[in-house]
Amino acid sequence: xxxxxxxxxxxxxxxxxxxxxxxxxxxxxxxxxxxxxxxxxxxxxxxxxxxxxxxxxxxxxxxxxxxxxxxxxxxxxxxxxxxxxxxxxxxxxxxxxxxxxxxxxxxxxxxxxxxxxxxxxxxxxxxxxxxxxxxxxxxxxxxxxxxxxxxxxxxxxxxxxxxxxxxxxxxxxxxxxxxxxxxxxxxxxxxxxxxxxxxxxxxxxxxxxxxxxxxxxxxxxx
Numbered sequence: 001x002x003x004x005x006x007x008x009x010x011x012x013x014x015x016x017x018x019x020x021x022x023x024x025x026x027x028x029x030x031x032x033x034x035x036x037x038x039x040x041x042x043x044x045x046x047x048x049x050x051x052x053x054x055x056x057x058x059x060x061x062x063x064x065x066x067x068x069x070x071x072x073x074x075x076x077x078x079x080x081x082x083x084x085x086x087x088x089x090x091x092x093x094x095x096x097x098x099x100x101x102x103x104x105x106x107x108x109x110x111x112x113x114x115x116x117x118x119x120x121x122x123x124x125x126x127x128x129x130x131x132x133x134x135x136x137x138x139x140x141x142x143x144x145x146x147x148x149x150x151x152x153x154x155x156x157x158x159x160x161x162x163x164x165x166x167x168x169x170x171x172x173x174x175x176x177x178x179x180x181x182x183x184x185x186x187x188x189x190x191x192x193x194x195x196x197x198x199x200x201x202x203x204x205x206x207x208x209x210x211x212x213x214x215x216x217x218x219x220x221x222x
Contacts, residue, residue, distance in 0.1 A: 013110070020107050028102050033058060033066045035103050038075060038092065042100035043183075046089040048081065054143050075099055123177035130180055134199065146187030148180050149202050150195065153188065156202035166202075 053063035075096035
């Protein structure tokens, strides 16, 4: 397959998502960046301006300007960071939380398109996206995502069941590629010394070897 064709296809999908962001922001009397900040704070909780800028992939001055507008509109407020009194964390106000809810959800047309894929196609697509995102993260082209493949709770390919070869130690349950998460609130980043080995096991389609199999139901980080 021509890589440019694949990238062109992904760009077509991104146009729909960007269009949705713009439309929702316009209805809420916000800019797209302001809407994304509200959504980020709503899904991930309080954060510093620098962290918001990194997560959205925008320059810090751009994020600072957007945050200032949100503060003036009474949607965001700054509070002292308990970890560093010299810094501030951004918090949603009650009005901000109501506004943020308007940015939840994905286009119905996109959901319908995904529903046309069968389970094996969705699993393969999600696995491929995971690999692409990790590559982009390693190149520092995008912010680090809270995905299974980089989490201390993830045990890839430790079960013999082809439909559910992986294990999440956080919930103590087996699952397959179709249930991989790209943004999980329970994510805890793997230390560097374990990250490479975990990734190699994930990309290996075979079952785990005998020496690693017992780790499926235990938290190695403990």
